[in-house]
Amino acid sequence: MNIHLTKSQIGLDGVPAAETVLSHVDGERGELIIAGEHVSTLVRQSSFEGVTARLWNGASQSTLSEANIRASLGAARERAFARLAELLPATQGMGIVDGFRAAVAGLRAEHGLEHEATIVGAFPVIAGALVRRAKGLDPIAPDPSVSHAADTLRMLHGRAPAAREITALDAYLVTVCDHGMNASTFTTRVVASTQADLFAAVTAGYCALTGPLHGGAPEPVLEMLDAIGSRERIQPWVDAALARGERMMGFGHRVYRVRDPRADVLKTAIEALASNGADLPFAGEVEAYIRAALRKKNPDRPLETNVEFFTAILLDALAIPRQAFTPIFAVARAAGWTAHAREQQRTGRLIRPSSSYVGAMPKPFVA
CATH class of the missing domain: 1.10.580.10 (Citrate Synthase, domain 1)
Known part of the structure; x- marks a missing residue:
């Protein structure tokens, strides 16, 4: 069955x-x-x-x-x-x-x-x-x-x-x-x-x-920030992207229903790197506007900032x-x-989950 x-x-x-x-x-x-x-x-x-x-x-x-x-x-x-x-x-x-x-x-x-x-x-x-x-x-x-x-x-x-x-x-x-x-x-x-x-x-x-x-998400965060480019473009760019149904990179998580605890830890680390070229105020404005826009779009389950957002900024500031x-x-x-x-x-023991077969079944054998 x-x-x-x-x-x-x-x-x-x-x-x-x-x-x-x-x-x-x-x-x-x-x-x-x-x-x-x-x-x-x-x-x-x-x-x-x-x-x-x-x-x-x-x-x-x-x-x-x-x-x-x-x-x-x-x-x-x-x-x-x-x-x-x-x-x-x-x-x-x-x-x-x-x-x-x-x-x-x-x-x-x-x-x-x-x-x-x-x-x-x-x-x-x-x-x-x-x-x-x-x-x-x-x-x-x-x-x-x-x-x-x-x-x-x-x-x-x-x-x-x-x-x-x-x-x-x-x-x-x-x-x-x-x-x-x-x-x-x-x-x-x-x-x-x-x-x-x-x-x-x-x-x-x-x-x-x-x-x-999984691990390939930080780079698109920087691509998004590059595409936005300036403070005056934050609102129109984000609004247009959401209207097209695009995903906001660095927001939402498969497990966390609230803010990813790692995000604030890395944000604090970035603050000490501001002199390395990390534009934290700009990134902060982008984050704040996207969070507000996502809350407006999905008030019952808004997507919060995840670790990838600040990972991208931190690693970029370190010239990686x-x-x-x-x-x-x-x-x-x-x-x-x-x-x-x-x-x-x-x-542990051998991990061997089962699957639910939803394919075709063979015809009953007729003698």
Whole structure:
């Protein structure tokens, strides 16, 4: 018998697929908890290395410290740089997003070393090398003595970043390092549930991230801001776009019914970068008008600002090329992906959902 499912059932909305200690998203309250703490608190009190320690400890019941993670990621970045000659040939002729996927697929286990650090350490090295190659420049060797955020910026730009730039990128890495059972994390856990290794699971997670409904959304936010162009064009441009039924990039979320809690965290980080060319007043006026217009259009369920809106502004202010936004997202999310893969392998079972068949049935057999 054919059973037709509702739209939310088809998308698995609200269907638990795993038990986790890693992160919790409450869409009704606009709340994100990562490893037992609100994301806004983590950004104020921790670093990417500190949050990564919390995630990996939760996943594997280990006792790693922030210092342990900083040292292991620094060493892993050095090892990844030494392997670039092996990783980059597979990326020839590809853009940054696709080249990153090809290079990540080439990562492999290193004898006696933690796979989690190998993966998370390699990601900014690969991203930096691809960005610089696109500019006709050689890759920059990592500095294991500095933070993950600082070294990511060094390898992208070939210079020592300012303290406010490091603080801003670190805030971004912490904010987006994990986010419940999103599409890429679910993909990672599905692959890990087969007992495939971490490298296969994380490669699959990155492939899911590249879709425009997931990690590919920040770049269109900047395209929208570019199209609006000036303050006097905000109202007519937005009104015309909404009249055509166009989607406002950076607004609305599959889970959050209120404002995405990550949006305000990143907005605060951007305020410290105003001198880097981020036109926060203009972006703020665009955000305010779009929110008002969406409330007017859909008073029962207005679309609120999501993390992509301020992600786009922050990464642009850090002079990160738009084509590299998705790989930089992956630099952060790799901490969550590796933790979820380990947790799934330790505590879960093979993820094998069923489907509702709605196709034709064979004719009854007649003897």
